Amino acid sequence: MNPPVDWEKAASPNRAWNFHFHSWDFLSCVLAAHDRTGEPRYLSWAVQVVCDWARCHPQVAPGMAWYDTAIGLRGYRLGYVVERAARSEHVGDADLTLLLRCAELHLEALSDDRFFAPHSNHGFYVAAGQLALTRRLRGLPGLGMHRRQARERVRQLVRTQFTPGGIHREHSPGYHLVAAATFQKLLDTGLVGEEEFRPMLDRIQEALAWFVLPNGRLAMFGDTSHVSVLREEQPHIADPALTFAVTGGTRGKAPNDRWRSFPEAGYFIARDRWPKGPEDYADCSYLAQTAAFHSRTHKHADDLSMVWYDRGHEILVDAGKFGYLDQTTPDSDLGRAGFPYAHPSRVYVESTRAHNTVEIDGASYQRRGVTPYGSGIRRAGEHRGILYCGTHVRHNRTIRHARTLALLPGEWLLVHDWLWDTAERPHTYTQRFHFAPELDLSPVGDRFAADLPDTSRLHVVPLLPATALPPVKGQREPDLLGWISRRDGELRPCWTSAYQIAGEPSCSISTLMAFGRKAPEPGLSTVDKQGERVCLRWAHEGEDWTLSFGRPDRKDFYFHMEREAVPYEPTPLQRVVDWMRERLPVLPGDGLAEESRRESTAGRLYSRR
Structure with a gap:
């Protein structure tokens, strides 16, 4: 790429590419090569590109060129170019003057509160860019105000974007990872104080370790891609738990607990154990649930959904990100429903039906025009080897939804939903599950079965009366259903199953997913209308099971399990x-x-x- 460049058309058809283009991402490797070798040709080319951009953008104007995050990312790259150009005999006065003017324009934009979003990860990029640019230009007068403003912004971002337990509030472990990395770089470069910010960064990194699945990928809640975080070296991570998680157990130290509830953030995560090291790293059970609604930022209509990994494989999966394509307007039908993008595939991955939760009347949970509830976590614990979590939220103002998850690692997962419209209006409630694309699901009466690649068999069995819908994979008409997006811009077919109760204001749907040669046999299960006394029974692999619990939002909640071996009685x-x-x-x-x-x-x- 040689100047002059048509900056407005080169990447405009794709919003993401356009953003990275105006962020000067392509300059990173060139600037790194110059920093490593000192060869003038790298700096010369970078100066030509930056000066060309500056001539085309002499003032702040609407568009991707002056998008808040793009300004922040350009800030530290621009600072490097200006500093090195000022010391180089190969850069003329005219180019240096243009570079300084461009830097002043960026400082003006970065200091403008209209470009600073403290509720979003975008704010981190703006504050980081402001700090990096002022540090590179520290010899110029009047920069003290910018440094003080940027540092105070970092303090504000830490308070607003992370819970006291270190969880990022943007509903996406992927953005938690990005924000944590940005925060770490601020500390490593000395742009913020170690003593003031290190304790919080330690909590942020330790919390992130819980979102790493046994296969080394992040739990795909919200706008999180299906990418591996495993690396042999992690020089920018100080926390031993996150180091252990991202190095596959070769370094660091695993947490002592096998489950963790984040009641302020709205997450529950459980494992059968942490591995001893790389040899058994992938041989663990893992369950994570999201019950978080802090803002509309990267928030999918996924309340109370979960992901499940067991016996060396992903079992229940989240829909993924797909990409940010075709922005909606606030007054459009999609905009009013809370969808910021109109591309059909993007609308699908955000929708309720794309997640492991309950869809009500074929519609997605409302995210616009409603007050975020923060966290729906009400109960969490362990009882006789069973890890459980109880959540409670409201949909559409009048519908109460309580969900209880119970996991016996390596054996079974129970999902119990209770819903009630306090206005007594009838609804169609559909409890959906989405299986990893590696699994092949088949219907067996009112049940489902899936064979895992290692010959294990998973059975999906209803414990309470409900209508089993035909399983779906890769459906396009009349609506998208049975897809997962593990890479941007790509949908991959996956099986989805569902149980439905129609025409009732309240219902209880309880589904058991168990491994074994034969399917579990439901017993006599009972539940009251208010969902306050639940007793579920089944028999499987020579044992009778009884699981009793209350409604998670009530003070008198209880959780109790009984199991009994069945005497042998031959035919x-x-x-x-x-x-x-x-x-x-x-x-x-x-x-x-x-x-x-x-x-x-x-x-x-x-x-x-």
């Missing part, structure tokens, strides 16, 4: 087989009959009638 044919085995002679050197007896005896202990 008439099995009685004949056992009788014959008991009378088989044991020949010298032949342990076959004895082995048969041992297998038969073991069968009595673990088989179910």
Whole structure:
């Protein structure tokens, strides 16, 4: 790319590309090469490009060129070019004057509160760009005010964007990662004080470790891509827990707890254990639930959704990001419904039906014109090896929604939803689950089954009466359904199942997902209309299970489990087989009959009638 450049048309068809273009992302490798080698040709080309951009943008104006984040990202690149150009004998006075004027224009924009969004991660880029630019130009007069303003902005951002527990409030672990990395660089470069900000950064990094799945990918809540965070070296991470998570257990130290609730942020995360090291890193169970609504920023209509990883595979997945395409206007139908982008695939991944939660009347949860509830986490704990979480939120002002998750790692996951419209209006409630594209789902009556790549079998069984809808994969008409976006701009088909109750103001839907050769058999389960007393029963793999719990938002909440081995009671044919085995002679050197007896005896202990 050689100047002159048509800056307005070169990348304008794609919003994301246009943003990166005006952020000068392409300059990073060139400036790094100059910093490493000192060769004038790298700086000379960068000066030509920056001067060309400056001539085309002599003043602040609407458009991507003066988008808040783009200004911030350009700030530290511009600062490097100006500083090095001022010291170079290969840069003429005219170019240097233009560069200084461009830097002054950026300082004016960065100091303007209209470009500073303290509620968004964009604010971090603006404050960081302001700090970096003032540091590079520290010999110029009048920069003290900019430095003080930028540092105070960082303090404000830490207070508003992160919970006291270190969770980023933008509903997306991917942006938590980006904000944490930006914060770390501010500390590493000395742009902010170590003593003041290090304790908070430690909490931010430690919290982020919980969002790393056993396969090294981030939980795909909100606008988080399906990317691996595993790296052999992580020089910019100080926290031992995050170091352990992103190096695959080769460095750092795992947290001591196997579950963590973030009640202020609205997340619950559970594991069967943390691995000992890289050898068993991927061999863990993992469940994460989101019950967060702090603002509309990167917020999907995904209240109470979850992702689940078990037996070495992703099981339940989130829809992903897809991309930011075709902005809506506030007065459009999509805009009024809370969708900031109009591309059909983007609308789908944001929609309620694309997540592992309950869809009401075929519509998405409202995100505009409603007050964010903050966190829906009400209960969390562990009981006899079962990890559980209880959440409660309201939809459309009058519909109450309580969800209880119970996980026995490596064995089963129970999802119980209670919904009630206090206005007693009837609704259609659809509990949806989305399975990883590697799994092949098939209907079996009112149940579903999926074979995992390692020959394990997952059974999906309703414990309360509900209508099983046909499973869907890669549907385009009449609406998108059964897709996941693991890469920007790409949708990939995946199976989705659903249970539905229609024409009722209130309902309870309870689904058990269990591993095993045979499907669990539902027992006599009961639940009252108010969802305050739930008793779910089933039999599986030679054991009877009873799980009882209350409604998570009530003070008298309880959680109790009972399991009982079922005595072996053979069928008439099995009685004949056992009788014959008991009378088989044991020949010298032949342990076959004895082995048969041992297998038969073991069968009595673990088989179910």
